[in-house]
Amino acid sequence: MTKIIATLIASLFATAAFAQAPAASAPAASTPAVAQAKETKAVAKADAKETKAVVNAEAKEAKTVASAKEDVAGAKADEKVAKVKAHSKAKKAKAKAHAEAASAEAKAAPAAAPAK
Template structure:
């Protein structure tokens, strides 16, 4: 019995001593794993940054295109209004010239109407 107790006590001491020593084989593996995790996180951050940059560029291009369309519409509206104004002015000038030409010609005496002959029966 004393041998059994002595073996158990020796096992306890051996276990305690073994638990206190660091395991040298797991330390490099942990470092490699941490380094890999860090690289993965870095790559994901870089990817997210590139995606955000591309989306910003796309949004800027869309805004620029919308501004170009709005500008083109405004220009078209302005040209249309200008053309309408020119056409109205040309009509008014033509009407004025026609009225002036009509007023400039002397009025001729009205010719009397020819009496109609009575209808034959």
């Protein structure tokens, strides 16, 4: 959109320069060419600025996306660690429960034997 506006403005300036220049004098004929060259240079600068702004915006967006992906990857890694810890705790609890049950059975078995 800005390129179109810049082109329209440049064409208006060019039209105005040609409309005001006298056709008979030779130095006046070079003035519009100089003005047009300046306009072309200004349009090129504006295009370069716009391109640079677009590239910078895309780079910022890519950086933000990469940062978000790193955050997600970190969260997934944290989740895996938490899951492993939970499984480890569950295994330890089961082992402890089995050990307590076995010791309770072992204590109960010798006490039952002399009662016969």
